[in-house]
Amino acid sequence: MKVLAVLYNGFQAAKAxxxxxxxxxxxxxxxRYLESLGHEYVVTSSKEGPESDFQKHIVDSDAKNLKLCVTAGVGSDHIDLNAAVDRKVQVLEVSGSNVVSVAEHVLMSILLLxxxxxxxxxxxxxxxxxxxxxxxxxxxxxxxxxxTLGAGRIGYRVLQRLQPFNCKELLYYDYNPLxxxxxxxxxxxxxxxxxxxVAQCDVLTVNTPLHEGTRNLINKDLLHHFKPGAWLVNTARGAICNAEDVAAAVKSGRLNGYAGDVWNVQPAPxxxxxxxxxxxxxxxNGMVPHYSGTTLDAQARYAAGTKAILENYFEGKEQDxxxxxxxxxKYESKAYGQR
Amino acid sequence: MKVLAVLYNGFQAAKAxxxxxxxxxxxxxxxRYLESLGHEYVVTSSKEGPESDFQKHIVDSDAKNLKLCVTAGVGSDHIDLNAAVDRKVQVLEVSGSNVVSVAEHVLMSILLLxxxxxxxxxxxxxxxxxxxxxxxxxxxxxxxxxxTLGAGRIGYRVLQRLQPFNCKELLYYDYNPLxxxxxxxxxxxxxxxxxxxVAQCDVLTVNTPLHEGTRNLINKDLLHHFKPGAWLVNTARGAICNAEDVAAAVKSGRLNGYAGDVWNVQPAPxxxxxxxxxxxxxxxNGMVPHYSGTTLDAQARYAAGTKAILENYFEGKEQDxxxxxxxxxKYESKAYGQR
Known part of the structure; x- marks a missing residue:
């Protein structure tokens, strides 16, 4: 088999x-693992545009041979999930590999704002x-x-870590109860x-996947209902917030601050x-580049998790x-919405 | 009575x-409260040197009339406590008024390092x-x-807030057991x-008062016993750490980082x-000016606490x-050491 990994360039830091x-x-x-099993392993960061390595190898594999898309981490909104359902391509992620890392980043961001x-x-x-x-x-x-907007694996861990801070109240909004x-x-x-x-929150943290129901959800209209001077933390996906509307709200003081590591365009211009x-x-302003789920501890977990998914696939074992x-x-998760 | 308050200049920010x-x-x-009772209320930030308002009014009150020193907050190491014992001057602080504020600052500092x-x-x-x-x-x-080096009111609150972070282990060093x-x-x-x-800590947080036993405690010799690459947070008093030795340890990577809001000289040059x-x-580097215990929430608490101490004194009621x-x-607290 050909295994194609689309990763990011680490340059000097990754060599060191x-x-x-x-x-x-x-x-x-x-x-070493993949080649020892006789597989071809292609690694690239070139993923955008018709001339990218990604397009070259996807075509090369003739698309209809594509069996498995694995997100080495969490967050599969970069994959056309409906097309994956139609073409019977499985989509997996290393669930939980970075939930703690992101939850910690949320706590840090709340405190520093x-x-x-x-x-x-x-x-x-x-x-x-x-x-x-x-x-x-x-x-x-x-x-x-x-x-917390969203009380899934990350939102729940945020709530756990907030528990001893003696907040006035902890709230959540989710389509499912905890x-x-x-x-x-x-x-x-x-x-x-x-x-x-949103009208009750002094601090609001976004912990929901990006899908059709959450894209551009936090915009001028919704911000109008926020408590004046609230703080907003978003480590989920940048496009859940309207970039211009959030910036205007910070500038006016309607929001006292905004922090997170996700951007509507990445790398951010x-x-x-x-x-x-x-x-x-x-x-x-507590913005950082997109790294909250990419601590060295998280990288060890998602590399091990990706290997486990590939092992299960090669050996015909059931996936977790x-x-x-x-x-x-068919969809197995409701996290990204369903058709 | 004359009430002399030595406070800091807030300038424009305080007017707004x-x-x-x-x-x-x-x-x-x-x-308004003090003048309504007929007391004289002198407020100044001029506290250093023979020409300061502080010296002028302390002499004015003839020293032997000095009855009460109140720290509007926590941390009475700026007062000569042995002299206060000898001259039967009571020393009080608004205990607990900023313990939560400081504990939160510790959590923030740990996470950001x-x-x-x-x-x-x-x-x-x-x-x-x-x-x-x-x-x-x-x-x-x-x-x-x-x-945590010190497990008193602040150190204990730090431990409480660390509890859900699933640390490998939480440790404390103190002359008293919890x-x-x-x-x-x-x-x-x-x-x-x-x-x-210190040899076991990936992260060490200092939550002890400054006294003869803690001054310069974290110096080159003790840092030599730290785990290589540990992070150090000090929101207690700057002089507990040796400034040059800490800076050298950060520069060499012996410490991966140092954060806090207290300095051996304040304002820091x-x-x-x-x-x-x-x-x-x-x-x-996670340094900030000395403000962790001076959030607006803490200021409300210590202003109310100072008033309560003065009320108790004027009305002859027992202090908390x-x-x-x-x-x-005589000393009533062991927090600053005893003779």
Whole structure:
């Protein structure tokens, strides 16, 4: 078989750090394994446009021979899932491989927005010291209302980690209620109406997949219903938020801040408005490149998980059901919506 | 009576934000209350040197009339406690008024060091995008050993908030064991030997008062026993760490990072080495000015607490025992060491 891995270029860093497994240079650590079984292993970062390696090898494999799409990580919205169903191509991901990493990034982002970290650190870097300029927009997370839009594997872990912070209330909005087992471990209230949900949150964290129902969901109209001065954290997918509308809300102070690692275009262009947006007090921007699920700990987990999926496939063993997004000819997960 | 409040200048920010209660401009919100009782209320930020307002008014009150020193917040190491014992001057603080604020700052600092936030945000600000340069030094908190040096009111709250992060182990070093009630709510192990303690920690957080036994405690000699690549967070007092030794350890990579809001000199001079120190991968600095206990939520609590202490004093009521550092002629707290 031909195994085609589309990874990102790690350049110098990947040569120096072999634990950067998700890079073209380090090939998910799979070359020896795959070649020992007699498979061809093609690794590339060239995935866009008709001249890309991706198109060349997909055509080469004649498309109708394509059996399996594996996301080395979580988030399969880059795959045309309906086409996969029609053509009986299975889609799998390494479910859970980065849920903890992302949940931790959410907690960090909430804290650094609420506590006004970035302007404070920048003040130190430039040689200044004026505590009141920082303190005037620094708050405690204790006593705030925090809500998660989406209470799946990541959202639930966010709620778990928020539990001891003594928030005023934890809320969630989801089309499914939390499983009973989860409800017994976190003290959280479900809000059924989206506008009522956002209106109650001092802090809102987005933990839902990108699909037709969530694309552009957080736009000017919905932001109008947010609590004035709320903080918004999005580590899910950039396109769930309208980039211009969010930036305008931060600039006006309607949102006190926005943080996350996902962008509507990736890599973000140099002039992307989210790189430089600030609230009226010069803070409120906690943006980073897309890496929350790509810590070295996560890379070890998703490289091992990708290998396990390939092993199951080669040996005809059943896949772990939690990893299957599209089975042979049908959706197995509701996470990306269904036809 | 004359009430002398030494506060910090808030300048423009304090004029715009009345919730900045701990500033000279906003006077802890106490002027109306004190003057209505016929007291004189002097507010100043001038506290250093023989010409300062502080010296002028302390002399004015003839020192032997000094009855009460109140820290509007927590941390009374700026007061000569032995002299207060000798002269029967009571020393009180608003115990607990900022413990949650500081504990939250610790959690934030741990997460942003371990997850390599600062270089990631700076990459976005300068218009770049190279995930591998960030990911190569980004980790999860899950699975790490985290220890607190000091398990008092702040250290215990740090442990509580770390609980759901699924760390490999939580440790503490303290001259007192945690109270039994606390031991039943956090899963933590006490390490009796300081060198053995630091040798086990991937992350070490300092939550002890500054006194003769902790000054300069974290120096070159002790750092030699740290786990290579550990992260160190200090929101307690800057002088607990040796500034040069910590900076050298970060620069060499012996420490992967250092974060906190306390400095051996405050305000920190423009060229303080902690402003600019970086680890060999260009990160590992999470320093901010001293504000972790000065969020607007904390300012509301310590202004109210200061008023309550003054009320008790004026009305001859007993003080809340947790607030008393030095009673009349004797230490009431062991937090600052005892003679």
């Amino acid at each position: 750090e072999p634990r950067l497994l998700g890079t073209v240079e380090n090939e998910l650590g799979l070359r 609420v506590r006004n970290f970035v302007p404070a650190h920048e003040m130190i870097e430039r040689g200044d010291w004026q505590v009141s300029d920082i303190a005037r927009n620094a708050f405690d997370l204790e006593g705030k209302v925090v809500g 499983p009973m087992a989860a409800q017994s471990t976190v003290d959280v209230r479900r809000v059924a109406d989206l506008k009522e949900f 140099k002039d992307h408005i989210w790189r430089t947006m600030k609230n009226p007090l010069g803070g409120g 059901p939690v990893n299957v997004i599209v089975g042979i000819g | 934000e009345p919730r900045l209660l701990g500033t000279v401009e906003n006077e802890l919100g106490l002027r 371990v997850r390599n936030f600062v270089p990631a945000h700076e990459m976005i600000e300068r218009g770049d995008w190279q995930v591998s340069d960030i990911a190569r030094n980004a980790f999860d908190l899950e699975g790490k050993v985290v220890g 109270p039994m009630a606390a031991q039943s709510t956090v899963d933590v192990r006490r390490v009796a030997d300081l060198k053995e303690f 423009k060229d303080h080495i902690w402003r600019t120190m970086k680890n060999p991968l260009g990160g590992g 025992p947790v607030n008393v550092i030095v009673g009349i002629g």
